[in-house]
């Protein structure tokens with residue numbers, strides 16, 4: 001469970017509901033175009049490759065590597081100040097897509113570009129679990 005209920009919690013909408021449903025079940029799901037098969041993230045109505053609006057979601061491997069990162073010391077939005085310093089990572093998933101998240105259980109000075117990571121999930125409440133990442137040993 002979250003240690004700070006004041007942080008803003010994502011709200012599922014028509015386009016991303018299946019992504020958040022996957023997270024709730026601790027599965028990382030990616031949107032896939034039913035016309036051309038292209039994967040995309042974050043979820044959105046139209047395929048950037050072929051403009052089709054017909055899509056589905058597929059379970060992703062949940063694995064990838066650190067593409068980029070920063071360590072936030074502040075000032076931050078007030079709800080996040082108590083968490084600083086904290087990392088923000090851009091993970092390149094094995095499927096080739098990028099996702100912005102946090103790396104857990106890893107001191108800032110041990111984060112490396114290219115580090116192998118896998119998805120883990122932080123349950124905020126009954127509906128929303130956040131996808132986070134941890135390094136692969």
Ligand code: ZN
Nearest residue numbers: 033036047050
């Ligand atoms: Zn497409």
